[in-house]
Every structure is written in structure tokens, then in C-alpha cells.
Amino acid sequence: MFDLLGTTLLSRLLLGTAQYPSPAILADAVKASGTSVVTVSLRREMAGGRAGEQFWSLIRSLGVKILPNTAGCHSVKEAVTTAKMAREVFGTGWIKLEVIGNHDTLQPDVFGLVEAARILCEDGFTVFPYTTDDLVVAERLLEAGCKVLMPWCAPIGSALGPVNIMALRSMRGHFPGVPLIVDAGLGRPSHAVTVMELGFDAVLLNTAVAKAADPVGMARAFGKAVDAGREAFCSGMIEPRDVAVPSTPTIGRPIFS
Amino acid sequence: MKLTVNGEAHEVAATTLAELLAVLDYEGDWLATAVNSDLVHKAKRAEFQLSDGDRIEILSPMQGG
Numbered sequence: 001m002f003d004l005l006g007t008t009l010l011s012r013l014l015l016g017t018a019q020y021p022s023p024a025i026l027a028d029a030v031k032a033s034g035t036s037v038v039t040v041s042l043r044r045e046m047a048g049g050r051a052g053e054q055f056w057s058l059i060r061s062l063g064v065k066i067l068p069n070t071a072g073c074h075s076v077k078e079a080v081t082t083a084k085m086a087r088e089v090f091g092t093g094w095i096k097l098e099v100i101g102n103h104d105t106l107q108p109d110v111f112g113l114v115e116a117a118r119i120l121c122e123d124g125f126t127v128f129p130y131t132t133d134d135l136v137v138a139e140r141l142l143e144a145g146c147k148v149l150m151p152w153c154a155p156i157g158s159a160l161g162p163v164n165i166m167a168l169r170s171m172r173g174h175f176p177g178v179p180l181i182v183d184a185g186l187g188r189p190s191h192a193v194t195v196m197e198l199g200f201d202a203v204l205l206n207t208a209v210a211k212a213a214d215p216v217g218m219a220r221a222f223g224k225a226v227d228a229g230r231e232a233f234c235s236g237m238i239e240p241r242d243v244a245v246p247s248t249p250t251i252g253r254p255i256f257s
Numbered sequence: 258m259k260l261t262v263n264g265e266a267h268e269v270a271a272t273t274l275a276e277l278l279a280v281l282d283y284e285g286d287w288l289a290t291a292v293n294s295d296l297v298h299k300a301k302r303a304e305f306q307l308s309d310g311d312r313i314e315i316l317s318p319m320q321g322g
Contacts, residue, residue, distance in 0.1 A: 016322025026320075041321025042289060044263040044314065052317020056287045059318065069321050077294055084296040085289035085316055156322075206322030 002202065004179055005126060005147055007065065009036040012196070013226045014067065014181065015219065016206025023058050025215050030062050033219035037065045039096055039204065041072075042086050056089075067128065069096035074109070076116045083120050095120060096128045096150070096183075096204075106156040106184075110137040114144050121145025130183050133167035135174055142178065149178055150204065153195060154185025157207045161191035165198070172199045189218075189225035196229025197237065258309045275302040277313065289316045 002009045014037040020026035030038060040059060045052045059066065068086035073079040076099065083095045099116055101109025108131055117127045121144055129141050133151040141149060151171060154160035162168055163185070172180060182195045183204040192203050203226055212218035260267050262281065271277040274290060274297055290297045291314040297305050307313075 016320075018320040018322045020320070039321050041319045042316040043319035045283070045288065045317035046263060052287050052319060053285055055320065056318040071321050081291055081294055081296055082316075085291060085314075088296065088299060089287055089289045089316070089318060210322075 004202070009065070011035045011223060011226065012202040012230055013192075013223050014039065014202060014204040015209065016204070017059065018206055019210035020215055023055070026210075027058060027062060029209055029215045029219035030064065032216045032223070033209070034223040035064060035219075037067050038062065039067045039069050039206070040090065041069050042082060042089065065094070066090045066092050067094050067096050068092065069130075070098045071096075072100070073098060074100050076112045076119070079112070079116045080119050083116075083125060084123075087125070093124055094126045094128065096130060098130045108132060108152075110134065110140075113137075114140045117141055117146055118144035128181070128183075133164055133171055135171060138171060138175065142175070147179070148181065149175065150181045150183035152184040153182045153191070154187075156184040158185050159187025159208055160185055161187050162194055162198075165194075168195060168200070169198055189221045192222055192225040193229040193232070196226055197232050199233050202226070258307060260307065260310070261312045263313070263315055272307060273303060274305040274307060274313070277307060278302065278315070281315075283315050285317075287317050290314065291316075 002012050011034040013033055013035045015030060015033050015035045016039045017026055068090045070079040070082045073082055079099045087093055097117055099109045099112040100106055113129055117129050120127050127146050128148055128150050129146050130150050131137055138149050153162040179201045181202040181204055182200050186192055186203060186205045187208050195203060209215050209219045209222060269277060269280055271280050293312050
């Protein structure tokens with residue numbers, strides 16, 4: 001069980017809903033992962049709304065909490081309007097706020113992100129900002145009213161895993177009371193274990209599961225990895241050493257010479 | 258009146274946003290609408306008067322990460 005901003009979740013894994021081979025596999029992957037939260041988006045509907053209706057019906061049948069996103073927005077105005085439209089359609093004040101600033105890396109425009117976050121927080125939204133691992137930006141987002149932070153660990157969809165462990169560790173250390181969710185860049189379950197071992201509260205991922213050869217199996221694997229990393233963090237890991245230390249007691253050992 | 262709906266040019270007789278949605282067969286609770294980049298709430302569509310040249314966005318739930 002995981003309390004996220006007053007909402008009890010069964011899992012520390014949040015899962016995206018894009019790029020799956022089929023709606024049925026998406027549904028099975030969500031169930032196998034054990035997640036309680038899925039991200040969804042809003043797009044122009046060109047077929048009279050029917051495709052959107054079918055997708056929305058599928059998502060509602062999964063019985064999970066919805067975290068709408070503003071993916072693809074490149075300006076504050078775009079992101080704010082999309083967030084408001086998402087609140088109306090999905091009936092939730094939760095919003096994964098993305099304001100993209102670079103086409104190649106999909107790196108957030110952190111200046112626009114802070115501005116949009118302030119506008120939406122003042123409007124009553126619970127803003128989940130997709131941000132970098134920069135501490136100063138994190139401070140500004142908290143000042144803007146965010147109660148949770150979602151730093152990337154690598155560019156979206158890159159599957160590189162945590163490329164700057166020091167920055168993530170530093171962020172955890174600087175904001176001990178703030179829920180931190182690693183969003184974007186995870187490629188394999190061991191990456192999830194690593195960030196959870198650092199003390200992050202949860203992970204959000206999509207591509208690594210959706211594009212796996214077996215998305216359902218990979219969703220299950222990530223669910224276990226997140227649990228394992230969290231349990232390890234809570235259990236207190238030993239520090240690495242440069243020298244060998246025998247694990248078997250030397251007292252009472254036989255002497256044969 | 259000439260409108261741009263989801264990026265495409267349309268010439269319609271509809272005068273309100275609700276009428277436009279009906280004419281273009283966009284109906285349902287899962288749709289969100291914006292005119293000239295500002296949200297128009299579901300409850301306000303019937304009274305929202307369109308103007309020549311307005312840009313209308315009609316969005317619906319979609320897969321996302």
C-alpha cells in the first residue's frame with residue numbers, strides 16, 4: 001500500500017497506456033503490473049469521437065485511477081488548456097504536466113513548466129510535473145504549489161535507465177518529505193530497482209512495457225522490481241567496501257597444518 | 258460561417274458550439290472542447306456563440322504515457 005497525496009494505491013508503479021500491440025494486451029499488462037494508476041492523453045478526434053469513446057470505455061473497465069497528461073504541449077497556454085480539458089473529460093484534478101522544450105530530447109521547458117504549474121495549482125489541480133533532475137527547478141515547482149515531483153532519469157522512450165545517479169540521489173536527499181516519482185527513461189526492471197533503492201517513492205513508465213516482446217510479462221516483472229527496490233530501500237542496504245571481508249566467522253575454524 | 262475544426266477548414270450554418278458538434282457528429286460525454294485555445298465547458302456549449310474564423314478543438318481520450 002502506498003499513500004500518494006491522500007490517495008491509497010496498491011502499487012508504486014504507474015503505467016502509461018500508449019504503444020501496446022492491442023487494447024487487450026494493454027488491459028492484461030495493466031492487470032499484470034498490479035498498478036493502480038495509468039496515464040492517458042487527449043488528442044484530436046477525427047472520427048466523430050468513436051475511437052475516443054472505445055478507449056475511454058476500456059480504461060474505465062480497468063478500475064484504476066487516471067492520471068491525464070499534457071503530452072505534446074510546447075507552450076504554457078497549450079498545457080493549461082489541455083489540462084482543463086482533461087479535467088472535464090476524465091473527472092479528475094490530477095494532471096501529469098508536460099511542457100516540452102526540446103524536440104530531440106523531449107526535455108521539459110522548465111521555465112514554462114513552472115509557470116504552467118503555478119497557474120494550474122492556483123486553479124485547484126494536483127500537478128505532477130514531468131521535470132529534469134535539477135534541484136533549483138524542483139524548488140521552484142514546489143514554490144508554485146506542486147506537492148509531488150516527477151524527474152526524468154533519461155530522455156522519454158530512450159530506455160537508458162538512470163544516467164545521473166548522483167542527481168537523483170541528491171534530489172532524494174534535498175526533498176525528504178516530497179513524493180518523488182521517476183518518470184521517463186526506464187528501460188528494464190533493474191533500472192526500476194535502482195531508482196527505488198535510492199528511495200524514490202514510485203516510477204512511471206510506458207515504452208519499456210508496451211514495446212517489450214511480451215508486454216504482459218514485462219509489466220509483471222516491473223511490478224516485482226518496484227516492490228523489490230522499495231523493500232530493499234526500507235531494509236537498509238550495506239555499503240560497498242574496497243576490501244574483502246569474510247562472511248564466515250573465523251573463530252573455531254579447523255587448523256590442519 | 259467559416260471555421261477551423263481540429264485543424265481542418267469547415268463552412269457551416271451552425272451558430273453555437275453545441276450545434277456544430279451535432280452537425281459534425283461529435284457527441285458524447287468523453288469529448289472536450291476549446292475555442293480559440295480556451296476551454297468551453299460542456300454545460301456552456303449550447304449558449305456559446307461561434308464567430309467567423311473561430312478555431313475549434315475537439316479532443317477525446319487517447320493512449321498516453
